[in-house]
Amino acid sequence: MFGRRAGIAAAEYxxxxxxxxxxxxxxxxxxxxxVERLRATASAPGNESVAVLRKALQETMDRNVQVFRxxxxxxxxxxxxxxxxxxxxxxxxxxxxxxxxxxxLEAIELGFLLELAAVAVAGATARKESRGGHYRExxxxxxxENFMIHTMAYASGDDIRLDYKPVVVTKYLPMERKY
Amino acid sequence: MTAVDDAGAANAGDAGATNAGDAPTAxxxxxxxxxxxxxxxxxxxxxxxxAAGEDYWEEFVVDAFASDRVLDALHKIKWEQDxxxxxxxxxxxxxCGSDAMRINARNRLACKTLLKDLNPAKPILVEPIAGLPVxxxxxxxxxxFFASYREILPFLMTxxxxxxxxxxxxxxxxxxxxxxxxxxxxxxxxTSCPVFWTDxxxxxxxxxxxxxxxxxxxxxxxxWDRLEILNDKAGVWKCRTTFNCTEACPRGIEVTKxxxxxxxxxxxxxx
Numbered sequence: 199m200f201g202r203r204a205g206i207a208a209a210e211y212x213x214x215x216x217x218x219x220x221x222x223x224x225x226x227x228x229x230x231x232x233v234e235r236l237r238a239t240a241s242a243p244g245n246e247s248v249a250v251l252r253k254a255l256q257e258t259m260d261r262n263v264q265v266f267r268x269x270x271x272x273x274x275x276x277x278x279x280x281x282x283x284x285x286x287x288x289x290x291x292x293x294x295x296x297x298x299x300x301x302x303l304e305a306i307e308l309g310f311l312l313e314l315a316a317v318a319v320a321g322a323t324a325r326k327e328s329r330g331g332h333y334r335e336x337x338x339x340x341x342x343e344n345f346m347i348h349t350m351a352y353a354s355g356d357d358i359r360l361d362y363k364p365v366v367v368t369k370y371l372p373m374e375r376k377y
Numbered sequence: 378m379t380a381v382d383d384a385g386a387a388n389a390g391d392a393g394a395t396n397a398g399d400a401p402t403a404x405x406x407x408x409x410x411x412x413x414x415x416x417x418x419x420x421x422x423x424x425x426x427x428a429a430g431e432d433y434w435e436e437f438v439v440d441a442f443a444s445d446r447v448l449d450a451l452h453k454i455k456w457e458q459d460x461x462x463x464x465x466x467x468x469x470x471x472x473c474g475s476d477a478m479r480i481n482a483r484n485r486l487a488c489k490t491l492l493k494d495l496n497p498a499k500p501i502l503v504e505p506i507a508g509l510p511v512x513x514x515x516x517x518x519x520x521x522f523f524a525s526y527r528e529i530l531p532f533l534m535t536x537x538x539x540x541x542x543x544x545x546x547x548x549x550x551x552x553x554x555x556x557x558x559x560x561x562x563x564x565x566x567x568t569s570c571p572v573f574w575t576d577x578x579x580x581x582x583x584x585x586x587x588x589x590x591x592x593x594x595x596x597x598x599x600x601w602d603r604l605e606i607l608n609d610k611a612g613v614w615k616c617r618t619t620f621n622c623t624e625a626c627p628r629g630i631e632v633t634k635x636x637x638x639x640x641x642x643x644x645x646x647x648x
Contacts (some may be wrong), residue, residue, distance in 0.1 A: 249456030292460030295422045298513040301460035 236305045240294035244287050248305045255282055255308075259315055263322065268336045272323045279316050286312055313353075320358045321349040330375075340374050412441045412497045414450055416462070416503040418514050424461070432511070436500065443493035447480055448505065451465060451515075464515035472629060474563030476516050479504040484565040484625040506568035522564045525580040529588035529606055534599025550595040557590040557635055559628040566622035566632050578611040582622035582632045585613055589635045592642065604643055613640050 215334040255278075262275035286309060293301035327341035328334050365372065417434050423429035439453040448466055455462045466476040469488050476487040481495055481502050495501050525581040535544075560583065567573050567581030588603045607613045613636055622632035642648055 247456070248460075293463075295420065295461070297421050298463045298516050300463050301455070304460075327585075 210251065213294055214325070232306060233302070236291060236302055237290070237294055237299075239290035239305075240292060240301075242290060246288040246290065248291065248301075248308050251282050251285060251289065252304075252311065253307050254278065255311060255315060258355055259318075263315070263319055264331050268334065269321055269323065270336075272319050276316070276319050276323070279312060279319065283312050283316070317351045320360060321351060322355055324359050326363055343373075346372070392412065407438045407442055407444075409442050410497060411438050412492055413438050413500040414447075414454065415500040415502050416454075416514070417502075418462070419511050420461070421513055421567050427608060440491055441497075443491070443497065443505070445492050447478075447490045447492065447495070447501065448476060448486075448487040450501075451503070462515075463513040472561060474561035477506050477563035477565040477568070477627070477642055479506055479568075482635050484569045486563060488626045489627055506564055508568045508570075508574045508601055509564070517568075518562060521565055521577075522545040522562075522581065522583065525567075525584040526562070526587050528580060529584050530599060531587045531591065533591070533594075533597055534602065535596070536598050544596040546595045549573055553574055553595070554593040555592050556630050557586040559626060559630050560590070563627060565625040565627055566630075569618055569625035571621065576611075576615060579615040580607070580611055582616070582636060585616070585639055586630060586632055586635045589639055592639065592648070600648060604639070609642050613643065616640070 205243065234262075258275045258278040262271035289305055289308070291301045291305050293299045322332060322334075323331060325345055326337045327345045327346065328335065328338050329340050348365060348366050350361040350363055352359045413436055414464040415434050417432060418427075418435050419430065419432040420427060421430055423431075427433055427518055437454045439458075440452065441450050445461075448469060451462070451464055451466075455464075464476065464478070464487070466488060468475070471486055471489045477484060478485065478487055479502075480490055484506055487503075492501070503515065505511050505515045505517050509519065509521060512518050562583060564583060566586075567583045570579075570582055571580045572579050579612050585607060586606055591597045592600045592603055616633075616636050618633060618637070620633050622636075623630075623634070626632055
């Protein structure tokens with residue numbers, strides 16, 4: 199269903215657009231760099247393992263960034279994630295192959311997981327209210343006045359810059375859960 | 378955590394022995410044991426000791442609990458000992474159908490097979506499912522399997538205008554094809570079938586139950602198109618009723634029975 203919608207919208211956009219957006223000359227270079235850098239680690243026995251870092255990330259996300267969070271638990275997670283991000287460049291893998299290299303895949307995914315975890319923590323820290331699956335024990339009530347907004351996160355150097363955009367209410371009116 | 382070092386030592390340890398009897402276990406602590414997995418491997422690009430495409434057995438010893446699944450043991454190997462070990466898995470809970478493999482000579486899902494059900498005192502044999510080309514270690518090329526599925530037109534076929542609302546059916550009509558709807562397309566049945574192993578043309582049991590799911594659906598009108606496809610020499614008549622498929626199915630589908638129902642319709646000409 200979404201594939202159909204996306205396809206129709208893409209065709210409409212392509213028909214209505216005169217020129218393709220300009221791409222950098224080496225559009226794939228950044229991705230290729232990530233892949234090749236990690237693949238090259240297979241020849242150098244290293245000091246950090248994907249599985250160890252991922253486990254530490256999973257444990258802190260599970261303990262500190264689950265549905266019930268506080269400023270304190272989020273700060274603890276932020277610190278742990280920061281430490282894991284510093285260790286991530288030292289990750290080495292075993293498999294240097296080009297085919298079904300799931301070892302490499304997991305290493306690439308870990309980099310993305312660390313970024314996304316940091317984004318989730320930053321957004322949850324700034325949202326000083328409770329809403330849906332985000333329950334701040336230090337701010338247990340919903341605050342539509344300040345937080346009926348979507349959180350937008352942008353990379354800003356090594357930091358995350360947060361911005362917000364308004365919620366467009368259409369058919370279903372968002373309201374507080376009373377059950 | 379010094380996973381890599383520990384793992385190296387464990388790998389050199391005595392295969393198959395459990396340490397449950399060696400050390401006293403604290404109250405409330407569940408004893409772990411050493412489990413040996415003997416894995417059928419193949420690297421399409423070759424390794425230091427094996428040529429490209431050569432298949433060979435390799436043993437790994439992991440610390441595991443009796444309640445662990447084969448998938449947990451494979452993860453331990455991949456994450457702590459040898460990252461080059463390649464296998465598919467996705468949901469890890471028996472619904473996505475990615476990790477069908479041949480475990481102790483039977484097709485099963487690694488995520489639904491407990492070590493304690495396998496006699497972990499002996500090495501556990503893990504091989505790719507048979508009859509499909511091996512891509513790397515436990516990963517096979519599923520394309521021939523999916524191609525057979527596509528052949529039987531696995532989608533609702535109707536005539537007339539699209540109705541404004543759902544196409545209704547009674548609980549009895551729905552029950553008629555309930556069993557094959559459980560299929561997760563893991564290929565455990567098809568790759569356990571001796572006819573499929575020897576005859577590359579045979580659709581295999583999965584494609585037939587995929588067809589059954591629509592043939593017996595009261596809302597569908599493409600039954601005879603599918604039945605004609607299955608009446609082919611590569612179709613249902615190749616089935617020798619070996620029941621391997623029924624035994625292999627991790628979803629408990631009565632695959633052989635469903636195939637027989639399709640045969641019966643073709644024989645009688647009546648749905």
